Amino acid sequence: MEKIASFLKDHDALAVGLHAQTDANRITTFDLRMKKPNAGDYITPKALHTIEHLMATVLRNSREKDNIVYFGPMGCRTGFYLLTLRLTYEEVLALLKECIPAALALDEIPGSGRRECGNYLEHDLSGAKQELAAYLAVLEAL
Numbered sequence: 001m002e003k004i005a006s007f008l009k010d011h012d013a014l015a016v017g018l019h020a021q022t023d024a025n026r027i028t029t030f031d032l033r034m035k036k037p038n039a040g041d042y043i044t045p046k047a048l049h050t051i052e053h054l055m056a057t058v059l060r061n062s063r064e065k066d067n068i069v070y071f072g073p074m075g076c077r078t079g080f081y082l083l084t085l086r087l088t089y090e091e092v093l094a095l096l097k098e099c100i101p102a103a104l105a106l107d108e109i110p111g112s113g114r115r116e117c118g119n120y121l122e123h124d125l126s127g128a129k130q131e132l133a134a135y136l137a138v139l140e141a142l
Contacts, residue, residue: 011037020089034135035078042077047127054103057110100136
């Protein structure tokens with residue numbers, strides 16, 4: 001079986017930041033790398049789940065909502081994938097710099113009620129905001 005593109009990367013060489021790879025279907029996958037791989041510091045499952053709810057909601061309500069295909073966590077808990085249509089690296093960087101502060105301003109977790117979420121008890125708003133604030137600082141430096 002062929003290895004998928006993300007498994008072909010040398011994860012020990014991946015830096016925290018924003019990385020892009022466009023596939024043949026004109027969908028660009030952005031690697032929102034919040035933690036250095038294999039370094040022992042990972043996003044907790046509860047914070048990861050909450051970041052997914054916050055950012056998926058904010059991105060899908062942004063000015064680029066029609067170009068957002070998917071936002072979700074990496075299984076290794078070092079970041080997230082953002083799949084987009086027709087957006088450049090610069091546009092996504094600017095969008096994230098707008099959307100992360102919007103997510104940080106939320107006082108409630110969207111879609112986190114029992115009927116809305118399949119694991120509604122596993123959230124950490126404070127932890128999610130800490131991770132997002134740290135990642136925003138990384139993006140501001142790019």
